[in-house]
Amino acid sequence: MALAIAGERSGVGKTTVTLALLAALQRRGLQVQSFKVGPDYIDPMFHTQVTGRACRNLDPVLTSEAYVQQCFARHVAGVDCALVEGVMGLFDGATGSEDCASTAHIARLLNIPVLLVLDCSRLSRSVAAIAHGYRSFDPRIQLAGVVLNRVGSDRHLELLQSALEPLNLPILGVLRRQAEITIPDRHLGLVPTGELDQFNSLIDRLADLGETCFDWPQLLPLLDAPPPQPSEPLVGQEQNLFPGPQVRIAVARDRAFNFYYADNLDCLEQLGAELVSWSPLSDPHLPVDVQGLYLGGGFPEVFAEQLADNASGRDGVRRAIQAGLPTYAECGGLMYLCQQIQGFDQQSWPMVGILPTTAVMGGRLTLGYRRAIAQQNSSLIAAGTTVCGHEFHRSTLTETTPQPLFQTWRYDPSSQEAPSLEGWRSQQVHASYLHLHWGSRPELAARFVRSCTQFQQPIAKFQ
Missing domain, CATH: 3.40.50.880 (Class I glutamine amidotransferase (GATase) domain)
Structure with missing residues (x-):
């Protein structure tokens, strides 16, 4: 039903991978609900434009652990699948000294598997050490597989595959260096969707990328698990705290x-x-x-x-x-x-x-x-x-x-x-x-x- 998209650190391509997955799932005619870990506003704008559904922030610091679980359960009800885009590196939390509000924290709260995005632009055999470390660092995390991003050539891919093979960790996506797929940024992050004149064509290219670069026979079963049920009503959703005039x-x-x-x-x-x-x-x-x-x-x-x-x-x-x-x-x-x-x-x-x-x-x-x-x-x-x-x-x-x-x-x-x-x-x-x-x-x-x-x-x- 759901999958968390995490990175080994910031800047590895989580947003590109998430948008490519969302666009490809939409093109397949599926109803997709997206979420964003943390307080960010701009990434959710991109999600919303792709899916046609409001992206929801999952942030236990700004809200609570219970609210994160209730919000997720409520908004995945009635959809075909859900994707949760992470924040920073997988285990990077609100304070830097522990993983509260990290992608790992949210994945544990929701009991969903993690897809780890690796920037391979300056790696070959060392990719296995990174993947092994992330899989073993917290055994509570269900690492479903990895996406190899910024792969330079067929030979480069062969080296990465050979290094990862002993780990028996599925490679669920391979993205080559996509110089033509760039989202401009400025002093506070990505430029919002409303300022991008060619946004629809960008999404079309991302959907093409998503259809061709992911291992869908392995990915789709991860998204077929039954959705969780809300244990309690969302705070404020079932009670009118102020039944006054409109x-x-x-x-x-x-x-x-x-x-x-x-x-x-x-x-x-x-x-x-x-x-x-x-x-x-x-x-x-x-x-x-x-x-x-x-x-x-x-x-x-x-x-x-x-x-x-x-x-x-x-x-x-x-x-x-x-x-x-x-x-x-x-x-x-x-x-x-x-x-x-x-x-x-x-x-x-x-x-x-x-x-x-x-x-x-x-x-x-x-x-x-x-x-x-x-x-x-x-x-x-x-x-x-x-x-x-x-x-x-x-x-x-x-x-x-x-x-x-x-x-x-x-x-x-x-x-x-x-x-x-x-x-x-x-x-x-x-x-x-x-x-x-x-x-x-x-x-x-x-x-x-x-x-x-x-x-x-x-x-x-x-x-």
């Missing part, structure tokens, strides 16, 4: 803002919210009669000039927020609410101006899980509440607020790093660099929906 919430959805967990949007809809897509890049005003605004992450720095050019859109957002519109702004959304964004080229562009600070792009990457305690009430969270989130950005703010939203610590319990203060609350705005997953914390979504129902100003007034 509210309309504008969700920023365009090339600048597209980092959303599907489960977060599900939570809002299950609580009675009608989600209305809106583009800060091109729409001159907010949708009519909305009572809340959700500004997800993305790449506002890449589209800062276009965001600045949409002056009426920025002005409408500012006036609505000043009138009390509940607003949840996450990472890129926080940047949009600043006075300006200063790009990598040092040029500055005006933004909404609700937060009295400038987001400045730099070379330093801020990355990692965070434990956070809310320091004050907001439209999303109550003071004193503890959450786990994830940061991933290359911008910093020129000013700090005297009343920060969060006190944060690195997730690693062994870290001696001092806590930091982060996040802004202004009017009914909750703005933070922390990405939060609400799947196991539906009370956060319920609080935001409740805040939205209390906004009674006619939004047309701010258009």
